[in-house]
Amino acid sequence: MINREVLSSSLRSKKLLIKLLLSYLGTAIVAVLLITLLNTYWVKNESIKDINSITELALSNIAVLGTNMFESTQNMAFVLYNDPYVKNLLSSSEIDGLDIMGVTYDIERLKISNPSIFSVYVWNKNSIVFRTSRGIGYEESHETISEIVREGPVLYPVPRRISNNNDKPVDVYTIIYHEPGLGDDSAIVLNIDANALYNQVYTEFSKPQQDIFIVDKTGKVLLHNDIERLSTNIKNETYFRNAVAAGRSSGSFSVYDGGHNWVYNYVIAKNKKYIVFSKSEYSMLFSKVTKIRNTILLTCSVVLVLIFFLSIMLSRWLYTPINNVFSNISVLFKGSNISQPDKPENNEYKFISQAVGSLVQRLNTLEKDNESNFNIMRTAFFKSVLTEPGNINKDIFPDNILKYKILNSINGNYCIIVMRLDNYNDFLLNNNKEAIDFQLSSIGNISSETLKEISTSTYFVMDNEHLVLVISDINRDNTGYEEEITEAVEHAQDSILKLLNIGITIGISGVSSNIFDIKDKYDEAFGFTNYRFIYGKNTIFTGKTVKIKEMEKDKVNHYANAILNSIKNGSKDAYCDFIFKYYSLIRNCSYDKIVKLFFQLANSILHLPEELQTSHKGSMEFDIQDIYAKIRSFESYEDLINWFEELFDKTETILCNIRNKKNPDLVEQVLKYINENYRDSNISANIIADKLSITPQYFSKIFNEYAGVSFPDYINNVRLEKAKELILSNEKLNIGSIYEMVGYNNRSYFTSSFTKKYGISPGRFRSEIASKKISES
Numbered sequence: 001m002i003n004r005e006v007l008s009s010s011l012r013s014k015k016l017l018i019k020l021l022l023s024y025l026g027t028a029i030v031a032v033l034l035i036t037l038l039n040t041y042w043v044k045n046e047s048i049k050d051i052n053s054i055t056e057l058a059l060s061n062i063a064v065l066g067t068n069m070f071e072s073t074q075n076m077a078f079v080l081y082n083d084p085y086v087k088n089l090l091s092s093s094e095i096d097g098l099d100i101m102g103v104t105y106d107i108e109r110l111k112i113s114n115p116s117i118f119s120v121y122v123w124n125k126n127s128i129v130f131r132t133s134r135g136i137g138y139e140e141s142h143e144t145i146s147e148i149v150r151e152g153p154v155l156y157p158v159p160r161r162i163s164n165n166n167d168k169p170v171d172v173y174t175i176i177y178h179e180p181g182l183g184d185d186s187a188i189v190l191n192i193d194a195n196a197l198y199n200q201v202y203t204e205f206s207k208p209q210q211d212i213f214i215v216d217k218t219g220k221v222l223l224h225n226d227i228e229r230l231s232t233n234i235k236n237e238t239y240f241r242n243a244v245a246a247g248r249s250s251g252s253f254s255v256y257d258g259g260h261n262w263v264y265n266y267v268i269a270k271n272k273k274y275i276v277f278s279k280s281e282y283s284m285l286f287s288k289v290t291k292i293r294n295t296i297l298l299t300c301s302v303v304l305v306l307i308f309f310l311s312i313m314l315s316r317w318l319y320t321p322i323n324n325v326f327s328n329i330s331v332l333f334k335g336s337n338i339s340q341p342d343k344p345e346n347n348e349y350k351f352i353s354q355a356v357g358s359l360v361q362r363l364n365t366l367e368k369d370n371e372s373n374f375n376i377m378r379t380a381f382f383k384s385v386l387t388e389p390g391n392i393n394k395d396i397f398p399d400n401i402l403k404y405k406i407l408n409s410i411n412g413n414y415c416i417i418v419m420r421l422d423n424y425n426d427f428l429l430n431n432n433k434e435a436i437d438f439q440l441s442s443i444g445n446i447s448s449e450t451l452k453e454i455s456t457s458t459y460f461v462m463d464n465e466h467l468v469l470v471i472s473d474i475n476r477d478n479t480g481y482e483e484e485i486t487e488a489v490e491h492a493q494d495s496i497l498k499l500l501n502i503g504i505t506i507g508i509s510g511v512s513s514n515i516f517d518i519k520d521k522y523d524e525a526f527g528f529t530n531y532r533f534i535y536g537k538n539t540i541f542t543g544k545t546v547k548i549k550e551m552e553k554d555k556v557n558h559y560a561n562a563i564l565n566s567i568k569n570g571s572k573d574a575y576c577d578f579i580f581k582y583y584s585l586i587r588n589c590s591y592d593k594i595v596k597l598f599f600q601l602a603n604s605i606l607h608l609p610e611e612l613q614t615s616h617k618g619s620m621e622f623d624i625q626d627i628y629a630k631i632r633s634f635e636s637y638e639d640l641i642n643w644f645e646e647l648f649d650k651t652e653t654i655l656c657n658i659r660n661k662k663n664p665d666l667v668e669q670v671l672k673y674i675n676e677n678y679r680d681s682n683i684s685a686n687i688i689a690d691k692l693s694i695t696p697q698y699f700s701k702i703f704n705e706y707a708g709v710s711f712p713d714y715i716n717n718v719r720l721e722k723a724k725e726l727i728l729s730n731e732k733l734n735i736g737s738i739y740e741m742v743g744y745n746n747r748s749y750f751t752s753s754f755t756k757k758y759g760i761s762p763g764r765f766r767s768e769i770a771s772k773k774i775s776e777s
Contacts, residue, residue, distance in 0.1 A: 052252045059267040059276045065201045066214045067269045073192050074155045077177040081188040089122050089129050090186035116196035118172050121189040123149050138164045149187045152176045211279040239264045378404040382460050389519040413474040415511045418525040420466040422503035422537040450492040454484050503538040505529045530591040549588040568695050575648050598631050609654045667706040678718045681743045685711045719743050720757050727766050735762045
């Protein structure tokens with residue numbers, strides 16, 4: 001048996017070692033437990049949040065793609081309806097072969113950019129006057145098209161299935177369009193291949209274990225990654241009602257149904273018309289998360305143990321103070337006195353270590369400061385070149401260009417590229433200063449890395465909205481250098497969109513070898529980016545992209561007047577329609593001309609209230625420079641039309657207030673004018689309305705409201721009363737003279753009107769009055 005006193009003595013001699021081992025073991029156990037708890041609760045919850053965030057991001061992208069897809073099909077239907085050849089077929093009773101050829105050519109051209117078009121039908125006066133279909137045997141009957149035109153909603157995608165003679169069905173979306181108020185006598189019917197749209201929307205985001213579908217406000221499924229489930233309605237489903245009732249733009253929740261726990265995520269599109277849902281089974285969704293969590297737990301535990309051992313061994317081997325500690329512990333357990341090693345004091349080692357570390361840190365800081373100062377000075381110099389070209393010292397300018405590495409050589413070929421952020425206001429709203437600086441620098445670095453394969457490039461962040469790239473060493477001997485630059489820039493644009501989710505519009509200037517043209521080339525490139533207002537965002541513009549044509553001045557003036565009249569009449573639909581026609585007419589002008597024309601139109605709209613009142617009090621207050629800047633800030637037609645709709649609402653409200661105050665006085669003036677000028681046979685509602693600078697329709701409306709009778713009836717009554725007075729007061733005047741004196745051009749009309757009002761003809765009325773006077777005498 002072991003002697004207890006020997007064992008006790010042995011344990012006491014090794015008490016320090018046992019404490020160290022127990023401390024290490026306890027620390028390891030606590031660390032593993034903490035990691036286990038962290039993985040069990042926090043990592044799981046964070047993983048669920050991350051999965052929901054990723055899913056919502058994917059759904060947001062699908063919402064954008066789906067909305068753009070539906071709006072694109074609606075625009076196609078609208079464009080086809082307004083095609084001049086289609087207009088001829090819709091309005092003519094006879095079919096012209098030239099119109100058929102023109103329609104065929106325009107549709108084929110449209111199919112090149114929109115390959116999803118499946119078939120097109122032109123419907124006029126209860127018959128199909130033109131049809132074209134991509135597939136053989138898929139032509140639809142007269143009865144089917146008639147039912148679609150008669151019952152289908154205008155500009156709304158309706159999922160349908162078409163079968164051909166071989167029973168090979170094709171799923172399509174049907175869009176119809178006809179002008180409001182014209183009924184269904186003439187319409188365009190457009191069928192879009194659902195499979196093509198499915199591939200556009202779901203290629204990147206759809207997963208086998210997920211159902212992803214787009215529904216409208218009524219719960220009708222418009223697009224589903226299982227194409228067999230199109231046209232189903234989910235308005236009575238719990239998850240649909242939950243999403244609508246929540247009142248949020250996105251969210252997620254669980255629903256237990258059919259013995260399974262389902263996770264639903266949803267995102268409401270920005271236009272509020274569509275909702276995108278994803279449906280996943282909980283166990284399938286988080287099975288990978290559980291596996292990853294367990295793997296992390298095991299790996300962390302093993303790594304933790306290894307790190308403890310390795311850190312102890314490396315510290316003992318590399319770091320003298322730790323080695324001394326272990327040596328003293330070893331001596332302690334051997335029962336010897338602790339001796340200090342023949343080494344310098346620990347404080348000396350610590351001082352040397354800190355001194356060396358501080359020196360290295362200082363050197364790194366100085367290097368970074370020097371680089372930062374150089375970049376600041378270079379950017380300031382480049383900005384001064386663009387903003388203060390008149391202050392350039394031409395003698396030292398070439399040296400500064402080389403000094404600040406703007407270009408690699410003075411005589412080399414270069415071009416300027418301007419990159420402007422799309423949706424700039426949203427970008428500012430969603431990012432703080434640090435995030436903005438990081439993302440702008442990332443855009444510059446990605447672009448420079450992409451372009452370095454074909455040339456040398458330097459980027460400058462001009463402000464929070466745009467960057468400038470200077471491309472040097474362009475080889476003009478290579479005939480395809482323009483295409484190479486455009487292709488590289490397009491690749492950079494795609495990379496920025498995928499990596500940073502930031503859309504940018506890019507302008508590329510022409511090539512120059514004169515260093516004093518830098519300002520002009522910048523203005524050229526920046527000016528190109530303004531055309532995103534016309535051609536769309538996330539586009540690359542060069543001198544070949546922008547095509548400028550002359551406008552038709554008479555039509556521009558016609559539509560401008562029609563826009564103003566639609567405000568006076570209070571017709572917002574007509575107003576928006578004329579704005580679009582006005583925009584379509586001038587969109588091929590230069591950007592500055594387009595801005596000028598829309599500025600003039602806005603200015604005319606804002607001055608409308610002044611036409612109805614002598615004082616400007618109560619009119620809209622506006623600043624001309626603010627309006628001009630506002631129009632120049634628009635990035636798309638949607639921005640423009642939204643602002644002009646706001647302008648309509650404000651102007652129309654002020655006009656109504658002015659009219660309500662002035663209408664009684666206005667009618668009094670008209671009544672006075674009629675009583676003084678009833679003899680004028682040419683007086684009419686149109687003439688008086690023109691004198692008052694209002695439309696005849698509006699004049700007739702306010703006259704009826706305040707006079708209680710229509711304008712023609714009122715002036716007719718005045719003339720008949722005056723004719724009756726003349727008959728009674730002057731027996732020598734014959735009837736033929738009287739009707740002309742009171743403003744009538746036709747005796748028969750005068751006689752019939754007089755008889756209708758008084759129940760007796762003018763001649764007989766005079767005879768009875770004369771007889772009455774004789775009998776009284």
